[in-house]
Amino acid sequence: MTKTILIARPHTFIVSVMKPFLEECGYGTDKLEHISGLFDQTVGISGAVISLALSSSITESADEVFLKLKRLAPRVPVLFAAMLSLEQARPALERIAKQAKLQVNITGIDPTPVAAAQLGRQETFLYVSKEDLTSPARRSTAERLIQRHFR
DSSP states (O other), X not given: OOOEEEEEEOOHHIIIIIHHHHHHTTOEEEEOSSGGGHHXXXXXXXXXXXXXXXXXXXXXXXXXXXXXXXXXXXXXXXXXXXXXXXXXXXXXXXXXXXXXXXXXXXXXXXXXXXXXXXXXXXXXXXXXXXXXXXXXXXXXHHHHHHHHHTO
C-alpha cells in the first residue's frame, strides 16, 4: 500500500517540484484544495507538507494550517518547505512551534546525528528548501531523510 503525503498548504514550488519528488520517492500525494477539507484528508496520511510561502491556494497562513492539522492529526509528521534557506526560515518555524506550544527540533537536510534520530516524530520539524530538491547531491540526501521522516 502506498503511503500518502498531504500537501496541506500548496504553493507553486510545492506542486511543481515537491509533488513529483515525493511521487518519485514512492509516495502518493493528495493536495488540499480548501482548509475545510482538512478533516477528511488527514485520515490515513503518513505525513504532511506545509509551504511557508506568503501566498498559497489555501488562504490560511502556514501557522493556521499547522495548528489545525495538529488538532486533527497530532502525530502526523510535518515537513515544511519554501524557497528560503533553513536559517532564513528558522524564525517562522520557531514562531509556529511557539504558537502550537511545542518544544521542537528544527532540522534541514544536513541534520546532526541527534536531529536525524528524531525524524518521524511530531516534535521534529523537517525543513526542505527548493535548492535541496534541485541540486542533485542534496536531492538524494533529502530523499533519504524524507523517507525516514514519513516512515
